[in-house]
Amino acid sequence: MICIPFAGGREKFCIAFVSMADSPPWAEWGEEEESLLRIFSEMLGGVFERVGTARELQKERALFTTLMDNIPDHIYFKDSQSRFIRVNRAMYRDHGFERQEDVIGKTDFDLFTEEHARQAYADEQEIVRGGEPMVGKEEKETLPDGSVTWVSSTKLPLYDQDGRIVGTFGVSRDVTERKCAEEERRKLELQMQHAQRLESLGVLSGGIAHDFNNLLMGILGNLSLALGHVTQESPGWSNIKQAETAALRAAELTNQMLAYSGRSKPDFKPLNLTKLVREMSHLLEVSISKKIELRREFQDPIPLVDGDAAQIRQVIMxxxxxxxxxxxxxxxxITIKTALTDCSKSYLAGCYINDNLPAGPYVFLEVSDTGCGMDAKTMERMFDPFFTTKVRGRGLGLAAVLGIVRAHKGTLKVYSELGRGTTFRVLFPCSASGFESEESGREEEKPWRGEGLVLVVDDDEIIRGVSEQLLRKAGFDTICAPDGKSALETIRQKAGSLAAMLVDVTLPEMSGQELIERIRAIDCKTPVVLMSGYNEQTATENMKPGLYQAFVQKPFNMQALATAMKDAMKPAGS
Known part of the structure; x- marks a missing residue:
């Protein structure tokens, strides 16, 4: 018997015992037999080694397949022509295939849009040519059905056993959620920047409102005084009247700046929409080309609407x-029209602002043109902030219109056709005030006149001077103070002899509110009229009730001041 090891590579892993049959125990093996047996053992060892290697390869392949098919990322192998030769389960299932074999031989042109497939093919051919990997490229994958995902792709050259590049190997990870989060964060940052800009604009606007309105007060007040020295038949009367109207519109621009910055709140009052548009006729005429005809179709009488006159003028403009x-x-x-219409629930539901508005009567303002019209895509975005089709447009006009109409609890209907023109219909709910009374529409009433001594408190010399003249023209005597300290001293000296006080809300060293509170500690009966560059709701937001009797917003004319003084001095309960 002879013992022979079976060699497998560098290690001997088996021993065979071979004996000669029918031979005596003392028989010996010759060198030739031993040599043959050694060759045989090496052959058997090679067979065993290959069997073991095949089993190991099978185990490794099963492990590799398990690993690939349990990774959620898309893993793929491609040949030199970018044809798929192997993909993992996540990839073929995400693309709607049941088996891996359904994808083999296909290209990105079969799975994605042509634009994406062309870019992927270019990237992979560059890798095949140069051997440089592409790491972490973020790209948008668009499927034929239009759905979009964002992926981060890494692609490497695929080598054969001789070291030649024969294709590419890639991994694409879905980063759509992260990209969406980044986009939301970017939008939030833009909103914060916008809010900061508005805050800065609000601070700036506060100063502008005060200083600019003081300048306008000097202009408007003197124009109002000048009107008192001429008759309507005078050649200069219409010029002064137009200048007065322009000054009032300039004051509205300041209010619009404050509204944009959040420093001014809407001042809702019953308004006659037809009357409001009529008052703007001259301004509208000069705002359009001379080649355009402006037609007017007004319903009169028409129910009142509750609104902020300055903001509705902005909508019209x-x-x-x-x-x-x-x-x-x-x-x-261009045709501008006002009328009353009855709106059903279904009609309101088809408008741009569908805030579950109640069916019923609505007053509408309609502006139609014979212009170029809009296509469907433009109409979808026309109210988006900063969207514009104009070369020098800012894209804020219609966005502001939408915001103002929503604040007025109204809605919009838009009709447009390319080459035919566009119609905007703005609907406002009717006011509970009903129709404008005949008395309120009369402008030729006898001017109201008062009497007595009025204290005017304002730190601006122009305001004090114009206010004095307007009050004297209304029948009052006047005395002035430039600040709170001087005003308190004057009140102590004139105790019991003042008929009323006209006080600016914004004063140096001592605010108007603080001054009035200290005045009331001395004199609790004399009527107080507040004046400010802000509207009443904003200027008196933190003021205790009962501190003042009337309010007039700067810049004001003779009629506005006389109305405020009359309201403040009328007996209680009248």
Missing amino acids: NLITNASDAIGDRKGT
């Missing part, structure tokens, strides 16, 4: 300007 731009340099027509 924005719609008229848009209509003019749509017509351009060509001849055309």
Whole structure:
């Protein structure tokens, strides 16, 4: 018997015992037999080694397949022509295939849009040519059905056993959630920056409102005084009247700045929409091209609406300007119309602002043009902030219109056709005040006159001077104080002899509110009229009730001041 080891590589892993049959125990093996047996053992060892290697390879392949098919990322192997030769389960299932074999031989052109497939093919051919990997490239994958995902892709060259590049190997990880989060964060940052800009604008606007309105007060007050020295038949009367109107519109611009910055709140009052548009007629005429005809179709009488006059004027101006731009340099027509209409629930549901508005009567303002019209895509975005089709547009006009109409609990209906023109219909709910009374519409009433001594408190010399003249023209005597300290001293000296006080809300060293509180400790009966560059709701937001009797916003004319003084001095309960 002979013992022979079976060699497998560098290690001997088996021993065979071989004996000669029918031979005596003392028989010996010759060198030739031993040599043959050694060759045989090496052959058997090679067979055993290959069997073991095949089993190991099978185990490794099963492990590799298990690993690939349990990774949620898309893993793929491609040949040199970017054809898939192997993909993992996540990839073929995400693309709607049941088996891996359904994807083999296909390209990105079969799975994605042409644009994405062309870019992927270019990237992979560059890797095949140069051998440089592409690491962490974020790209948008668009499927044929239009769905979009964002992936971070890493692609490497695929080598054969001789070291030649024969294709590419890639891993694509879905980062859509992260990209969406980044986009939301970017939007939030933009909103914060916008809020900061508005806050800065609010601080700036506060100073502008005060200083600019003081300047306008000097202009408007003197124009009002000048009107008192001429008759309507005078050649200069219409010029002064137009200048007065322009000064009032300039004051509204300041209020609009404050509204944009959040420093001014809407001042809702019953308004006659037809009357409001009529008052703007001259301004509308000069705001459009001379080639455009402006037509007016007004319903009169018409129910009142509750609104902020300055903001509704802004809506009208924005719609008229848009209509003019749509017509351009060509001849055309803009029609502005006011009327009362009855709106059903279904009609309101089809409007741009569907805030579950109640069915019923609505007063509408309609601006139509014979301009270029809008296509469906433009109409979808026309109210988006900063969206514009104009070369020098800012894209804020219609966005502001939408915000103002929503604040007035109204809605909009838009009709447009390319080449035919556009119609904007703005609907406002009717006011509980009903119709404008005949008395309120009369402008030729006898001017109200008062009497007595009025204390005027303002730190601006122009304001004090104009206010004094306006009050004297209304029948009052006046005395002035430039600040709170001087005002208190005057009140102590004139105790019991003052008929009323006209006090600015913004004063140096001592605010108007603080001054009035200290005045009331001395004199609790004399009527107080407040004046401010802000509207009443904003200027008196933190003021205790009962401290003042009337309010007038700067800049004001003779009629506005006389109305405020009359309201403040009327007997209680009248």
